[in-house]
Amino acid sequence: MTKADWIAVDWGTSNLRAWVCDSNDNVIATPGGDKGMGSLDPSGFEPALLELVAPYLPDTGTVPVIICGMAGARQGWAEASYAPCPCPPPGLAQAATAPAIDPRLQVSILPGVMQASPADVMRGEETQIGGFLAAEPDFDGILCLPGTHTKWTHISAGEIVSFRxxxxxxxxxxxxxxxxxxxxxxxxxxxxxxxxxxxxxxxxxxxxxxxxxxxxxxxxxxxxxxxxxxxxxxxxxxxxxxxxxxxxxxxxxxxxxxxxxxxxxxxxxxxxxxxxxxxxxxxxxxxxxxxxxxxxxxxx
Amino acid sequence: MTKADWIAVDWGTSNLRAWVCDSNDNVIATPGGDKGMGSLDPSGFEPALLELVAPYLPDTGTVPVIICGMAGARQGWAEASYAPCPCPPPGLAQAATAPAIDPRLQVSILPGVMQASPADVMRGEETQIGGFLAAEPDFDGILCLPGTHTKWTHISAGEIVSFRxxxxxxxxxxxxxxxxxxxxxxxxxxxxxxxxxxxxxxxxxxxxxxxxxxxxxxxxxxxxxxxxxxxxxxxxxxxxxxxxxxxxxxxxxxxxxxxxxxxxxxxxxxxxxxxxxxxxxxxxxxxxxxxxxxxxxxxx
The missing domain is CATH 3.30.420.310 (2-keto-3-deoxy-galactonokinase, C-terminal domain)
Structure with a gap:
């Protein structure tokens, strides 16, 4: 079986979904499940992740795991502080490191984005916005991301300018x-x-x-x-x-x-x-x- | 122990409260409990009532029991159809009769009030309005009855003119x-x-x-x-x-x-x-x- 070179994870309140990528950056598996952040205490995240990705981990060496979403909340795996907007979607340099016992896991959690006034926060949507901007870097307009908590965001010059x-x-x-x-x-x-x-x-x-x-x-x-x-x-x-x-x-x-x-x-x-x-x-x-x-x- | 001459009951979704009255119309007991309409099927109402008032029932003869509130809903003890407003708070002549096995109980349920347009309904509040109007029959103005579902009512000439x-x-x-x-x-x-x-x-x-x-x-x-x-x-x-x-x-x-x-x-x-x-x-x-x-x- 092809082994993972790196792993992307979208870890929300109710669900998580992983994309296991090989050394050519092809997705070789997309395991997912219902062990969302809302049902886990901090010690529960690593077992929940291993349950999904263990078969793809190599015997030696480390695999970067990059997570977005609620796993970075204060009650999540490790707190990833919010980046204040206006700002571009945060990159890996701003990520928090999450503790992992398995030596093969090198876990980073991407920050959410906050707005001081009116007070507002997002966790996960900023990463979808980053994905959108990767394809349309010159977009100037409004992104609406409907869901449990719908986000309206004003995007200009590659930045999240404001949101509601x-x-x-x-x-x-x-x-x-x-x-x-x-x-x-x-x-x-x-x-x-x-x-x-x-x-x-x-x-x-x-x-x-x-x-x-x-x-x-x-x-x-x-x-x-x-x-x-x-x-x-x-x-x-x-x-x-x-x-x-x-x-x-x-x-x-x-x-x-x-x-x-x-x-x-x-x-x-x-x-x-x-x-x-x-x-x-x-x-x-x-x-x-x-x-x-x-x-x-x-x-x- | 003084026995009941008649009994008033306010039977809501979550609770009920009875006023046991003697032949001089004095309240001799106010038993109550949490067997609201929401937790009972039609056969459960009579036992729930007896649990509260049995000690006050005479050995023979019948005791009128007059109920207001959700006990008169379609899923209640017996449906008491809504009176259409504008109307005065409904009287006993408009009440529904509820089936009771105990021969001492003669149970009447007062109707709620409906409004055709905009569609609206009340059950229980019309009786509180009737109590208010008994003391202030010439009131012309607005009664607001806050609660789970707050009622705003326009009262004039002894009638519920409209409500929201x-x-x-x-x-x-x-x-x-x-x-x-x-x-x-x-x-x-x-x-x-x-x-x-x-x-x-x-x-x-x-x-x-x-x-x-x-x-x-x-x-x-x-x-x-x-x-x-x-x-x-x-x-x-x-x-x-x-x-x-x-x-x-x-x-x-x-x-x-x-x-x-x-x-x-x-x-x-x-x-x-x-x-x-x-x-x-x-x-x-x-x-x-x-x-x-x-x-x-x-x-x-």
């Missing part, structure tokens, strides 16, 4: 699974027209959000609204609220939406309602591209 | 206990100035809510903000959003806030920020007063 995080994804999950609205969400389906209407409602009158949320429950009780409508309207209300609050980012700019295709599609639909043209990119491979870029970056 | 429900309390509970913000909420305390500032922020710019929520997490990470500030700001942001959305209710009106004293105090503080004068009333006894009023009401 919205809790949209987490709010959707909480309300769908844990609130009184969960009773109306059993069942499949998606009503595109309800989504569009809700985006437009929330953009025009974001102050009504709290009442509209309970309105979903009342509609289900009084008018037997189905799950497809309730789910699409909940999603649209939350995304509309986000878009109302991030107008300084998208207004009159080029927006590239980076993430899982189902999610970027939703954002593109909502942006179309605002007459904003957007481009969609799959996020999964950008983490590897970003870790590669961080590894190759010359120290400044 | 906000999910503020449920959003606060979800975000405090289940979101990423929970990490910043361990520890006691309350920072009144942060609460006031947050109310004012959310009223001026409700569209920023989603970003401000994540900002609480970022502030905690970057600036070690304590739980007292985080909790007060979260509460203020959500209450400010609610007030921004319910402006048609409170603007230029008299507002009476009915509920648990800690909660009505918060609402009064927030309303003061808007130069709205409010009066606070404890909600607990209004349910009994409302059930009494429903019992005594002449059929129309």
């Amino acid at each position: 995080t919205c809790m949209t994804g987490e709010l959707f999950a909480l309300l769908s699974n844990h609130s009184v609205l969960r009773f109306g969400m059993a069942g499949e389906g998606w009503d595109a027209e309800s989504f569009r209407k809700a985006v437009s409602d929330a953009i025009s009158s974001p102050q009504n959000l709290s009442a509209w949320l309970f309105g979903l429950r009342a509609e289900a009780l009084l008018n037997d609204t189905g799950a497809a409508v309730t789910r699409a309207r909940l999603s649209g209300l939350l995304l509309g609220l986000e878009l109302a609050g991030t107008k300084p980012y998208w207004l009159g700019r080029e927006v590239v939406v980076i993430g899982a295709p189902k999610l970027t599609e939703l954002y593109a639909m909502a942006l179309t309602e605002l007459a904003v043209t957007s481009r969609q990119l799959a996020g999964a491979d950008l983490s590897l591209a970003g870790i590669r870029a961080a590894r190759n970056k010359q120290e400044i | 429900t906000c999910m503020t309390g449920e959003l606060f509970a979800l975000l405090s206990n289940h979101s990423v913000l929970r990490f910043g909420m361990a520890g006691e305390g309350w920072d009144a100035e942060s609460f006031r500032k947050a109310v004012s922020d959310a009223i001026s710019s409700p569209q920023n809510l989603s970003a401000w929520l994540f900002g609480l997490r970022a502030e905690a990470l970057l600036n070690d903000t304590g739980a007292a500030v985080t909790r007060a700001r979260l509460s203020g942001l959500l209450l400010g959003l609610e007030l921004a959305g319910t402006k048609p209710y409170w603007l230029g009106r008299e507002v009476v806030v009915i509920g648990a004293p800690k909660l009505t105090e918060l609402y009064a503080m927030a309303l003061t920020e808007l130069a709205v004068t409010s009066r606070q009333l404890a909600g607990a006894d209004l349910s009994l007063a409302g059930i009494r009023a429903a019992r005594n009401k002449q059929e129309i």
